[in-house]
Amino acid sequence: MAPDGTVEATTMFELARYEGRHRVLGALALTAGLGLLAIMDIALYPSMSATVNFDDYLKALPPAVLQAFGITTMSTIQGFLSAELYAFGWVLLLGLYLAYSAAGLVADDVERGRMDVLLSLPVSRSRVVAEKYLSLLVPIAVLNVVTPVVVYVGTQLVGDPIPIADLLAVHALSIPYLLACAGLGLAASVVFDRASVAQRVAMAVLFALFLVQSMVTGTDYAWLGSPAPMRYYDPTAVLVQGEYDLAGAAILLVAALVLVVASQQWFRRRDV
Amino acid sequence: MAALELTGLRKEYGEVVANDDVSFAVEPGEVFGYLGPNGAGKTTTIRTVLGFQAPTAGTATVLGADVHDERALIEVKRRVGYLPATPAFDEHVTGWEILDLHASLKGDDRREELLSVFDVPLDRRVREYSTGNKQKLGIVQAFMHDPELVVLDEPTSGLDPLMQQRFNELVRAEKRRGVTVFFSSHVLSEVRQICDRVAILRDGRLVTTERVETLLRRSGKSVRLRAADSISPGAFDFEGVHDLDVRTVETDGSGEPGGGDGTPRESQDGGESTSEAHDGGASSAEANGGGESTPATDADGPVGPTVTECSFTYTGGINPLLDRLGGLDLVDLTVEEAPLEDVFMRFYGGDAAGGADEYGAGRDRGGDDDV
Numbered sequence: 187m188a189p190d191g192t193v194e195a196t197t198m199f200e201l202a203r204y205e206g207r208h209r210v211l212g213a214l215a216l217t218a219g220l221g222l223l224a225i226m227d228i229a230l231y232p233s234m235s236a237t238v239n240f241d242d243y244l245k246a247l248p249p250a251v252l253q254a255f256g257i258t259t260m261s262t263i264q265g266f267l268s269a270e271l272y273a274f275g276w277v278l279l280l281g282l283y284l285a286y287s288a289a290g291l292v293a294d295d296v297e298r299g300r301m302d303v304l305l306s307l308p309v310s311r312s313r314v315v316a317e318k319y320l321s322l323l324v325p326i327a328v329l330n331v332v333t334p335v336v337v338y339v340g341t342q343l344v345g346d347p348i349p350i351a352d353l354l355a356v357h358a359l360s361i362p363y364l365l366a367c368a369g370l371g372l373a374a375s376v377v378f379d380r381a382s383v384a385q386r387v388a389m390a391v392l393f394a395l396f397l398v399q400s401m402v403t404g405t406d407y408a409w410l411g412s413p414a415p416m417r418y419y420d421p422t423a424v425l426v427q428g429e430y431d432l433a434g435a436a437i438l439l440v441a442a443l444v445l446v447v448a449s450q451q452w453f454r455r456r457d458v
Numbered sequence: 459m460a461a462l463e464l465t466g467l468r469k470e471y472g473e474v475v476a477n478d479d480v481s482f483a484v485e486p487g488e489v490f491g492y493l494g495p496n497g498a499g500k501t502t503t504i505r506t507v508l509g510f511q512a513p514t515a516g517t518a519t520v521l522g523a524d525v526h527d528e529r530a531l532i533e534v535k536r537r538v539g540y541l542p543a544t545p546a547f548d549e550h551v552t553g554w555e556i557l558d559l560h561a562s563l564k565g566d567d568r569r570e571e572l573l574s575v576f577d578v579p580l581d582r583r584v585r586e587y588s589t590g591n592k593q594k595l596g597i598v599q600a601f602m603h604d605p606e607l608v609v610l611d612e613p614t615s616g617l618d619p620l621m622q623q624r625f626n627e628l629v630r631a632e633k634r635r636g637v638t639v640f641f642s643s644h645v646l647s648e649v650r651q652i653c654d655r656v657a658i659l660r661d662g663r664l665v666t667t668e669r670v671e672t673l674l675r676r677s678g679k680s681v682r683l684r685a686a687d688s689i690s691p692g693a694f695d696f697e698g699v700h701d702l703d704v705r706t707v708e709t710d711g712s713g714e715p716g717g718g719d720g721t722p723r724e725s726q727d728g729g730e731s732t733s734e735a736h737d738g739g740a741s742s743a744e745a746n747g748g749g750e751s752t753p754a755t756d757a758d759g760p761v762g763p764t765v766t767e768c769s770f771t772y773t774g775g776i777n778p779l780l781d782r783l784g785g786l787d788l789v790d791l792t793v794e795e796a797p798l799e800d801v802f803m804r805f806y807g808g809d810a811a812g813g814a815d816e817y818g819a820g821r822d823r824g825g826d827d828d829v
Contacts, residue, residue, distance in 0.1 A: 200559060200562040200563055201559075201563075204555070204559045208548070208550065208551060298546050299542065299544060299545075299546040300546045300547060300548065301510075302505065302508075302510055302540075302542045302546075303540070303542060303545060303546065303547065303596075303599070305508070305509070305510055306508060306535060306538070306539075306540035306542075307535065307560065307563045307564055308532050308533070308535040308536045308563060308564055309532065309563060310528060310529075310532055311528070454528070457510070457511035457512060458505075458510045458511060
């Protein structure tokens with residue numbers, strides 16, 4: 187049925203496009219912020235590393251802090267950036283940001299009565315959930331396209347270029363991680379009727395997972411950290427050791443998919 | 459096939475039964491009013507029928523699609539328009555963007571035509587919209603894809619009188635084009651102007667489904683009058699008068715009420731809250747044990763100027779009424795549609811008596827009848 191197929195093709199992703207368009211400005215602002223953080227880190231590193239002995243400094247820090255932010259060394263710019271920009275900016279800040287944003291996707295519309303108008307349109311609930319989730323690809327994409335360029339050019343300018351393959355890998359592997367964090371937020375968004383509750387729950391759960399994972403790494407209880415998405419994305423391993431955890435990325439993608447499908451099913455069955 | 463058909467629809471929210479065994483059918487091309495006080499469960503029915511929530515029991519079909527069948531329901535939603543009770547749209551986008559999104563999903567053959575009638579400030583962001591503008595945007599999106607069935611939840615709330623009139627004209631025009639319109643309201647006068655039939659919901663239960671003329675004939679009018687002289691209740695002993703209440707209010711020479719009770723004077727000045735003033739006057743008179751404000755009698759012999767205040771419900775023709783009242787020295791006369799709760803009280807007495815408290819608590823329900 188060609189005509190039907192055509193109609194179907196023209197009525198796909200309208201919601202994702204609509205939602206995504208309205209995320210562009212926010213994504214650019216966020217990217218500018220993290221870009222500035224990157225530039226500051228890169229610009230300050232040469233003078234700091236000349237005056238501060240980072241390895242002595244790291245020895246003075248509690249091991250738990252090093253563990254939490256995956257810090258192994260700061261004597262190279264890769265080690266410094268992996269701790270300052272990626273472990274903090276990407277894993278923690280962006281992870282929480284995506285969980286927070288995703289938690290508003292459905293709950294906010296339900297809370298403010300917009301979901302009725304949306305569901306009066308000829309769209310399935312599954313599609314509403316999926317397309318709203320897909321709109322988060324806008325900030326994820328903008329951040330991961332612009333930031334590596336900034337970091338690469340920046341490290342070139344200070345005469346300490348970062349290996350380009352590692353840089354691309356640290357960003358590429360962050361995408362499954364961020365998608366999984368967003369999946370967690372989405373699940374909260376379909377379960378709770380109030381956006382603020384969904385957002386708080388999503389961020390609290392993600393942060394708790396982060397803390398547990400930080401505390402148990404390297405102990406006999408390391409298995410306790412297995413639900414934490416941070417376990418499967420380690421920027422330091424990528425940038426310092428050049429190790430890419432592809433299995434971890436696959437696990438994160440599967441987790442994201444499971445969370446999205448579960449959210450769709452939940453939302454299909456519930457009263458709005 | 460009915461455009462909308464409900465069969466034993468029941469919806470519970472925890473312990474609360476919001477809809478209980480609601481059954482009726484809206485025929486194609488009909489303008490059907492769903493009438494009931496606020497809180498009766500009208501929105502519950504509408505939201506269940508459109509699939510936003512699952513019925514606890516029973517079912518409904520929309521253009522033949524069962525509400526339990528998500529696929530079928532989505533398919534017919536291309537041919538259904540919907541206006542929620544308080545339409546909400548993304549605050550940070552413009553009206554254009556909202557309508558463009560809706561157009562991309564369901565079409566917009568009639569967008570321009572509707573916008574020429576309901577001028578919405580589309581270039582502005584929804585955040586800046588007044589309630590009326592949101593309502594107009596809601597009306598435009600509900601009709602713009604030329605639906606076969608339009609479901610409207612309290613469509614004229616938030617509209618000014620001019621827009622209400624335009625809305626009524628729109629509904630009449632849609633009816634001529636064969637569109638089925640189902641809308642809820644708590645305002646009888648609104649329903650009577652455009653509806654063919656009404657279903658009345660009370661406490662989640664369907665009270666009746668009937669043609670609007672039949673309902674109006676039975677519901678009658680609320681008549682209030684004040685006369686400068688004394689009138690005996692016998693003056694109103696003619697057909698169509700129900701629930702007669704006659705009060706004679708004596709005033710002293712200065713126009714102040716004899717007992718110092720301010721309420722009769724208030725009635726003389728304005729009269730907007732006549733019935734409350736009556737109640738206040740009567741109860742205070744009883745409490746004082748005095749006779750300066752005596753219901754339904756003029757036998758005491760007034761001391762100063764007297765006004766007689768009467769109220770009754772009238773179900774006869776308007777000309778016979780005016781003939782009867784012609785001989786009286788009237789100061790004021792109000793004839794208006796009976797408030798919805800009075801309609802219930804009068805004609806569904808058995809049912810309504812059980813819910814009398816509830817109606818008392820919600821006097822606003824039919825109060826803005828004639829606005």
